Amino acid sequence: MYCHISAGGLRGLESYVAQVEVDVSNGLPCFDMVGLLASEVKEARERIRVALKNAGVKMPVGKITVNLSPAGIHKAGTAYDLPVALCIMAAQGMIPAKKLEGILAVGELGLDASVKPVRGILPMVQQGFLNGIGECILPLSNLKEGMLVEGALVMGVKDLGEAARYLCCEEPEREILRKKAKRSVRALPGSETETDGEQTMDFGVIQGMQDEKFAALTAAAGLHNLLYVGPPGAGKTMLARCLPSILPPLGQAEKREISAIYSVAGRLSQGSLLEKRPFVAPHHTVSDHALAGGGAIPMPGLVSLAHKGVLFLDEMAEFKRGTLDILRQPLEDRVIFLAKSGGNFLYPADFMLVAAANPCPCGFYPDRARCRCTSLEIRRYHARISGPLLDRIDLFCRVEPMPFDRLWGAKDAKSSASETESGWDSRLMQEKVMLARERQARRYAQTRIVANGRLGPGEIARYCSLGLSEQQFMEQATQQLRCSARACHHALRVARTLADLEGQEKIRVRHLSQALHYRKGGELYRN
Amino acid sequence: MLESFWLCNIRGIGAVSVRRLLEAAGGVEGVKNLGRRTMEETVGKKRADALERGREEKCRQRAFDTYYKYRRNGIAFLPLWHPDYPARLKQIADPPVALYVKGRLFLEETKTAAIIGARECSAYGSWAARYFAVGLARAGVCIVSGMARGIDGIAGGAALEAGGRSLAVLGCGVDICYPPENRFLYERLAQEGGLLSEYAPGTLPAAHLFPARNRIISGLSDLVLVTEARSRSGTLITVDLALEQGREVFAVPGRITDPCSGGCNRLIQNGAGIAVSPEQLLKELKTDADRGIPAAFAPAAGLAPLRPLGQKLLKILDFEPKCLDEIMTRLEEQTGAQTACLAEVTEELVRLWMEKRIRCESGRYFIEGPAG
Incomplete structure (x- = not known):
């Protein structure tokens, strides 16, 4: 007796619909699974055998052959347990075989026949829906995730028996069962999103630091990469943690895109769409594979998890040079290309880089009263960050330690100073960012450019045109401040954003000079 | 000259031995023909052996070849008894027995001032170094420095830029540029100024060579100016040497809260002269400040008026x-x-x-x- 059902397979971030075929025929009793399976899929035999027994189903006596097609694609993960078990039950006649048609089943089985959650539900259901398989049976704990795909009929099950009962029903009853399952998960607490467990902070809690806040605002408004340099304890990390709070809120399409990545990484634990922009802050001991994505069929790395969000590198100079150099390609192409034994993969990695670094090994340069680092030591320290990576950073901002009296005194002044930059909070800054982004969106409507920070050299000439006096100013700047051509480009991009922040179409001298302040003035120690 | 070069470059015979041998023999020719007994009496058995080996024709020939090689590369050799040997240096307690010179020595014609200070200097220190170097160099004073990172290099470079004279005393062979980032200054000094060292060309920089180099810096100078030094700076070694050699020591005062100027302020406290302006130092050197203070320090002309x-x-x-x-x-x-x-x-x-x-x-x- 032959029957088949659809299952979801993952290959990197992409998902495909796999067919689970089961045939029970006469012969010596045995249970074979074929279809280029990883060992966890082969082990499914034992899980299924015991689960069926505990669900009160007798294993058919005969030669059971299970094939997962397309048989040429390597299959891994435990999501095939449920479809195989359901198919075996159908092959025994416990479920009418034609009722399995047009159904996608995903789930891991426990020995007690319970159905356990798996990763990658969102892309699987999405892919199934696109292929015309609109009805899915999912583990109950993954149901919320499956419900994110609009239009798909998703059913969550606790155990094998429930799945079988559902399949035996006809449509009106199925609808009732689906609604019941949905009600039960809606009651589950918490739809809080999980982005590395990082809490976003509000810029309002930071007193003073007008310069630093303004740099953050500019970076967010134009999607510029940003580097904070300053002594330990000055607030670099705090500033960076506040940054996601002023980025524009995620659109629905973006939410889906990011959530799919998190689903594949198994980090969408609460089963709802990510609401906040990702903020990924790897420790400086992070391995190359963790950052880029590792494995024969690679799991998304941190650069992909930071997609559409912020990748924050604290203590940038402490990272291994090779690890940092991985970022060069994603920063350029906005995707990461992984060539692995399992094939070539292209993962999205469109993040905003925010980094913090000490100015020297002890951290206090140029405060000569505390810093005794020699120029050689400082140069070596900076040489750890490769030049090409620094070249992709538009904004350099020096973070100064706050004097004690101002730290406390500022609180009293806050009420009166809410109009100035030092009193800015995240809500106000986000509004400014949104306005600037709108201007950019209008300007780049016909192109693929997202924001000013993503302008290429050719596009800079087109969109950052200067008037005569501005041109003269830039010429002077190149000579007097010894700007390289690249530094000029960066300054122009930033100036474009500064003009957008002011709501102006024309770049003025004040925008250029402010951009130069952030590009040239904050530049790392160079001798 | 060849003979002197040979004597100063015998393997196993250092500067002290050379001086003793010369005293015993009364001249380079004498050393060549010195008897074994006198040799042993003056420098001991081991060095006497070394000298005998060095007196072999093969070794002498090798020394002569080296001498010509240096000459071809523009490196002059100045033994202590040479008429061009700096007179100021002869007066100090332990003058180097020979100097290797690349470029020119203008010592006899002019007054000299050493400008020294910390390698890791602040903006103020580097400004002061430049200010005094330019001011003194314009009045014809030769600036002596160590071409080190920081103050030394800045002072030497500024003097040349102002069209003045500058000498650098190196702690390695004169054919080696150390520190490497001063390559530009090194080349310029070889062309327009002078580089000198008591170490033979090819000697690599080593930490123990530098303190000895400092006695030459102060020895060559009529006046030693410290622009910036921390309270436990290596610069203060040079100051001690300068005082032993009877040189005038001046220090640029700094803020009392600034650790970078701690050494300078301490020097002033201990009686060093207070350097306030180049003119004052010129007066001290009894040179006329005829050319006045450099225009480089007035803001450039033709600027828009201040907003x-x-x-x-x-x-x-x-x-x-x-x-x-x-x-x-x-x-x-x-x-x-x-x-x-x-x-x-x-x-x-x-x-x-x-x-x-x-x-x-x-x-x-x-x-x-x-x-x-």
Whole structure:
């Protein structure tokens, strides 16, 4: 007796619909699974055998052959347990075989026949829906995730028996069962999103630091990469943690895109769409594979998890040079290309880089009263960050330690100073960012450019045109401040954003000079 | 000359032995024919053996070849008994037995001043080094320094740039540029100034060679000026040597809170001269400041007149680098109200920076020279 059902397979971030075929025929009793399976899929035999027994189903006596097609694609993960078990039950006649048609089943089985959650539900259901398989049976704990795909009929099950009962029903009853399952998960607490467990902070809690806040605002408004340099304890990390709070809120399409990545990484634990922009802050001991994505069929790395969000590198100079150099390609192409034994993969990695670094090994340069680092030591320290990576950073901002009296005194002044930059909070800054982004969106409507920070050299000439006096100013700047051509480009991009922040179409001298302040003035120690 | 070169380059015979041998034999020719017994009496058995080996024709020939090689490379050899050997250096307690020179020595014609200081110097220290180097060099004083990182290199370079004379005493062979980042200065000194060392060409820089080099710096100079030194700086070794050699020592005063000037202030406390201006030092050197103070330190001509905000900012800024936040706070304090906006202040600062009225380093702004 032959029957088949659809299952979801993952290959990197992409998902495909796999067919689970089961045939029970006469012969010596045995249970074979074929279809280029990883060992966890082969082990499914034992899980299924015991689960069926505990669900009160007798294993058919005969030669059971299970094939997962397309048989040429390597299959891994435990999501095939449920479809195989359901198919075996159908092959025994416990479920009418034609009722399995047009159904996608995903789930891991426990020995007690319970159905356990798996990763990658969102892309699987999405892919199934696109292929015309609109009805899915999912583990109950993954149901919320499956419900994110609009239009798909998703059913969550606790155990094998429930799945079988559902399949035996006809449509009106199925609808009732689906609604019941949905009600039960809606009651589950918490739809809080999980982005590395990082809490976003509000810029309002930071007193003073007008310069630093303004740099953050500019970076967010134009999607510029940003580097904070300053002594330990000055607030670099705090500033960076506040940054996601002023980025524009995620659109629905973006939410889906990011959530799919998190689903594949198994980090969408609460089963709802990510609401906040990702903020990924790897420790400086992070391995190359963790950052880029590792494995024969690679799991998304941190650069992909930071997609559409912020990748924050604290203590940038402490990272291994090779690890940092991985970022060069994603920063350029906005995707990461992984060539692995399992094939070539292209993962999205469109993040905003925010980094913090000490100015020297002890951290206090140029405060000569505390810093005794020699120029050689400082140069070596900076040489750890490769030049090409620094070249992709538009904004350099020096973070100064706050004097004690101002730290406390500022609180009293806050009420009166809410109009100035030092009193800015995240809500106000986000509004400014949104306005600037709108201007950019209008300007780049016909192109693929997202924001000013993503302008290429050719596009800079087109969109950052200067008037005569501005041109003269830039010429002077190149000579007097010894700007390289690249530094000029960066300054122009930033100036474009500064003009957008002011709501102006024309770049003025004040925008250029402010951009130069952030590009040239904050530049790392160079001798 | 060949014979002198040979004597100074015998393997196993150092500067002290050479001097003793010369005393015993009464000249280079004498050393060549010195009897074994006298040799052993003057320098001991081991060195006597070395000398005998060195007297073999093969070794002598090799020494002569080396001498010619140096000559071809523009490196002159000056033994202690040479008429061109710096007279000032002969007076010190342990003059180097020979000097290797690349470029020119202008010592006899001019007054000399050593400008020395910390390698890791502040903006103020480097400004002071340049200020005094240019001022002295314009009046014809030869600036002696060690071509080290920081103050030394800045002073030497500034003197050359002002069209003056400069000498650098190296702690390695004169054919080696150390530190490597001063390559440009090294080349320039070889062309327009002078490089000298007591170590044979090819000697690599080593930590123990530098203190000995310092006695030559002070020995060559009529006056030693310390522009910036911490309270436990290596520069102070040179100062001690200079005092032993009877040289005038001057120090540029710094703020009492500035650790970078701790050594200078201590020197002043202990009776060193206070260096206030190049003219004062020139008076000390009994040289006329006929050419006056360099125009390089007046702001460049043809600048646009200062805007009101620029004037306010220039009043706030000084030697000590200040960050934007601090400048803003000061500005608010001064004007009383919140009249300044961040963008305007930044613009003005960058303009001033471009006009070279102020400077910016790692995000902090400061004034380099005296205002006006």
